[in-house]
Amino acid sequence: MKPKARSKESAHRKSIDLHAQSLVICLGPGGVGKTTISAALAVRAATLGCAVDVMTVDPAPRLLDALGLEADSSEPVEVQLEGIRLARRNESNRARLRALRLDPKRTFDSIVARYALSDAARDTILANRIYRNLSGALAGVADYMAMEKLLELAANPDTDLIVLDTPPATEAIDFLDAPRRLLELLNSRAISLLGAPAGLFKSQLRIVDIAARTVLAAFDRVTGLNLLSDVQSFVRSFDGMYEGFSTRAAGAQDKLRASDTAIVIVTTAESSRIAQAREFVGALAGADLRVSAMVVNRVLTELPDAKELASAHIPPSLKKKLKRNLADYAALKTREEVSLNALRESIPADAVLMVAPDLGREPRTIADLAEIGRSIRGA
Amino acid sequence: MTLPRVLFVTGKGGTGKSTVAAAIALALSYRSPTTLADLDRRMSAAAALGATPTDSTSVKVTESLDVIALTPRAELEAFIDRIVPIRAISRRMLRSRTFGYVTAALPGLEAFLLLERLRIMAGDAALEDRYLVIDAPATGSAVELLSVSSGVKGIAPAGTLNRLADSIEGFLKDATRFGAVITTTPEDLAVREALETAATLRDRLGVVTVATIMNCVPDLMFDTSELAAMSPLGDHARLAVRRNCAHEKAALATPRFAADGISTINLPMMFTPAIGRVELEKLGRVLDAKLICP
Numbered sequence: 001m002k003p004k005a006r007s008k009e010s011a012h013r014k015s016i017d018l019h020a021q022s023l024v025i026c027l028g029p030g031g032v033g034k035t036t037i038s039a040a041l042a043v044r045a046a047t048l049g050c051a052v053d054v055m056t057v058d059p060a061p062r063l064l065d066a067l068g069l070e071a072d073s074s075e076p077v078e079v080q081l082e083g084i085r086l087a088r089r090n091e092s093n094r095a096r097l098r099a100l101r102l103d104p105k106r107t108f109d110s111i112v113a114r115y116a117l118s119d120a121a122r123d124t125i126l127a128n129r130i131y132r133n134l135s136g137a138l139a140g141v142a143d144y145m146a147m148e149k150l151l152e153l154a155a156n157p158d159t160d161l162i163v164l165d166t167p168p169a170t171e172a173i174d175f176l177d178a179p180r181r182l183l184e185l186l187n188s189r190a191i192s193l194l195g196a197p198a199g200l201f202k203s204q205l206r207i208v209d210i211a212a213r214t215v216l217a218a219f220d221r222v223t224g225l226n227l228l229s230d231v232q233s234f235v236r237s238f239d240g241m242y243e244g245f246s247t248r249a250a251g252a253q254d255k256l257r258a259s260d261t262a263i264v265i266v267t268t269a270e271s272s273r274i275a276q277a278r279e280f281v282g283a284l285a286g287a288d289l290r291v292s293a294m295v296v297n298r299v300l301t302e303l304p305d306a307k308e309l310a311s312a313h314i315p316p317s318l319k320k321k322l323k324r325n326l327a328d329y330a331a332l333k334t335r336e337e338v339s340l341n342a343l344r345e346s347i348p349a350d351a352v353l354m355v356a357p358d359l360g361r362e363p364r365t366i367a368d369l370a371e372i373g374r375s376i377r378g379a
Numbered sequence: 380m381t382l383p384r385v386l387f388v389t390g391k392g393g394t395g396k397s398t399v400a401a402a403i404a405l406a407l408s409y410r411s412p413t414t415l416a417d418l419d420r421r422m423s424a425a426a427a428l429g430a431t432p433t434d435s436t437s438v439k440v441t442e443s444l445d446v447i448a449l450t451p452r453a454e455l456e457a458f459i460d461r462i463v464p465i466r467a468i469s470r471r472m473l474r475s476r477t478f479g480y481v482t483a484a485l486p487g488l489e490a491f492l493l494l495e496r497l498r499i500m501a502g503d504a505a506l507e508d509r510y511l512v513i514d515a516p517a518t519g520s521a522v523e524l525l526s527v528s529s530g531v532k533g534i535a536p537a538g539t540l541n542r543l544a545d546s547i548e549g550f551l552k553d554a555t556r557f558g559a560v561i562t563t564t565p566e567d568l569a570v571r572e573a574l575e576t577a578a579t580l581r582d583r584l585g586v587v588t589v590a591t592i593m594n595c596v597p598d599l600m601f602d603t604s605e606l607a608a609m610s611p612l613g614d615h616a617r618l619a620v621r622r623n624c625a626h627e628k629a630a631l632a633t634p635r636f637a638a639d640g641i642s643t644i645n646l647p648m649m650f651t652p653a654i655g656r657v658e659l660e661k662l663g664r665v666l667d668a669k670l671i672c673p
Contacts, residue, residue: 030517031392168392168517214463268393272423304614312612318605322615325600325622328650335652360621362567 014378028266030168038165044373049093262292390562406663408444424514451489565628
């Protein structure tokens with residue numbers, strides 16, 4: 001748990017100070033607008049004078065347009081900030097925004113090509129049928145690649161802030177923990193032994209290893225797949241590459257826990273999403289990762305005053321309808337408040353709760369993103 | 380009723396997939412025994428019906444409606460239990476790190492076993508004249524889940540697993556046994572994702588989409604002359620436009636689905652402080668009239 005002293009000072013903190021961060025990571029369930037919020041925070045930071053990179057994972061087509069990204073731009077692209085009011089220019093104003101879209105498969109291929117000790121090892125990995133056939137095979141590859149790219153971007157001294165959008169997750173920890181899991185797989189002595197001929201190494205195997213081996217062998221026998229040897233050859237072809245992967249993954253883990261890294265959980269006010277967001281907070285705390293802020297996206301804007309209707313000069317029938325319309329949306333607002341209160345109770349003492357009002361339309365331009373970025377406020 | 384035995388309810392995150400799945404199951408259960416299978420670890424659809432199943436044993440909600448939790452993990456455990464007859468060893472193995480690596484390397488295995496379970500459940504359902512409503516993952520993961528059998532065929536060009544994959548593919552293509560229900564809201568993004576999903580399911584997997592459920596459609600409250608009359612009212616007018624707009628967006632989306640041969644069922648926006656059993660019953664009545672017995 002965090003020291004109590006912190007909560008006092010943070011009680012006054014209403015919003016997240018983008019100037020003070022070098023990395024903002026947006027996590028959250030699917031369909032809550034994570035990419036929009038990531039892009040909006042990035043545009044906001046740029047308008048405040050920061051040099052920003054935003055890395056998105058799977059942006060909607062219109063957002064891709066708004067950021068000026070091609071469908072396959074995996075290298076940073078300069079985003080035009082025309083029409084956006086920027087902070088006054090001075091020495092500390094480095095306003096710049098670059099966007100890139102992560103293609104995990106391609107990044108993986110290029111990293112394997114870069115670090116493989118031999119062409120043969122590279123080809124073995126890229127041709128492995130497990131890797132080729134099952135999308136999402138080797139859970140963690142996409143997430144690991146995001147981390148690799150992140151470190152590459154972070155090494156650039158001309159960048160003040162990186163905003164990282166993450167793939168939708170059911171478990172908060174999936175993304176942040178994936179590199180470790182992938183590395184454990186690659187470094188697993190047991191898995192190499194699994195594929196070894198029976199009898200050999202037996203003394204080194206624990207009973208569960210033997211059981212796992214039995215199951216996989218039975219599975220292989222039934223299916224005629226020879227998966228054991230595939231998994232094994234896949235792991236073995238990483239021999240010698242492991243050091244580099246491991247060092248960089250450790251670097252990424254340090255970066256996640258650095259004091260100028262902010263983890264932001266994005267959600268909507270829908271009750272099931274709020275429940276999910278609360279679980280995220282707990283899971284992250286369990287992994288010693290601190291949540292800096294929660295952003296509730298697409299909240300209803302303030303409702304108009306019912307009194308205005310009483311004095312309005314409009315037909316009584318219309319007045320009645322407008323009253324009913326207001327009452328309808330007030331009911332939705334109540335539903336939202338219940339969710340927000342539940343979130344307030346569970347939010348860590350040193351994290352801020354923010355809301356992003358519903359624009360009422362899909363963001364299509366940089367100006368739309370700037371508007372969302374501006375309107376994100378403490379709640 | 381001409382519905383397939385299994386209704387696979389999917390949709391973009393935030394379109395009310397679980398609520399719709401629960402409402403369909405509730406409405407179906409008034410006509411026929413029904414099982415709601417929740418594939419979501421959080422069991423939101425089950426919770427909407429007031430049930431909290433914890434594993435793959437079913438929980439009765441009413442005389443004709445039960446709820447079951449299905450997880451890939453549980454299917455894998457059942458599979459392992461069949462192969463390793465000594466339970467103590469199979470449990471220890473499932474907890475072991477080594478096995479974690481293997482399943483991490485073969486995520487398709489768990490999903491594959493889950494599909495096989497659905498196929499068997501569909502067969503049982505036909506014998507019992509029962510319907511199965513599935514609260515499936517959101518669209519992207521749902522397509523990935525259903526595609527796993529073709530992935531498996533890629534790594535197993537022959538043999539038992541290949542035959543199993545074949546029978547799963549046949550099951551998914553059989554409109555009497557399996558059909559998708561895609562949820563959306565009037566929002567452009569959700570509509571587009573629903574259209575793309577329907578096309579992917581049809582073209583890549585041969586899965587029929589039974590209907591699109593357009594969720595959260597408010598009634599059209601104001602006509603043009605009323606909108607003109609209220610324009611000096613600022614925020615009140617904006618709120619009125621917002622309501623009308625959502626209705627009109629829904630109306631514009633319907634022909635887009637129709638062009639792909641998919642019918643759209645509008646569900647009214649529930650302007651209530653919470654979604655409870657009363658609201659589910661209301662949605663269920665619409666679904667009964669439009670989806671179950673049209």
